[in-house]
Amino acid sequence: MGxxxxxxxxxxxxxxxxxxxxxxxxxxxxxxKNASSSQYTTNKDTGDTEC
Structure with a gap:
């Protein structure tokens, strides 16, 4: 309302x-969100990602 x-x-x-x-x-x-959460994972965890 004005x-x-x-x-x-x-x-x-x-x-x-x-x-x-x-x-x-x-x-x-x-x-x-994905970019910030990937900072805390290691490369060996990338095979178990859910997409």
Whole structure:
């Protein structure tokens, strides 16, 4: 809500743009999680990874 009780301006974004953005965001988070967890594993553990 804006000042003096007026409604805040609405921003219209196509749903496919939103879903693509969410997909990219999730992909980045998963990649970051995998990258940070791989710092603590040794090379012999890479054969037992779940994908």
């Amino acid at each position: 000042h003096n009780g007026e409604a805040a301006p609405r921003v219209c974004v196509p749903a496919n743009v939103v879903s693509e953005f969410i997909g990219l965001l999730c992909g980045m988070l998963i990649r970051r």
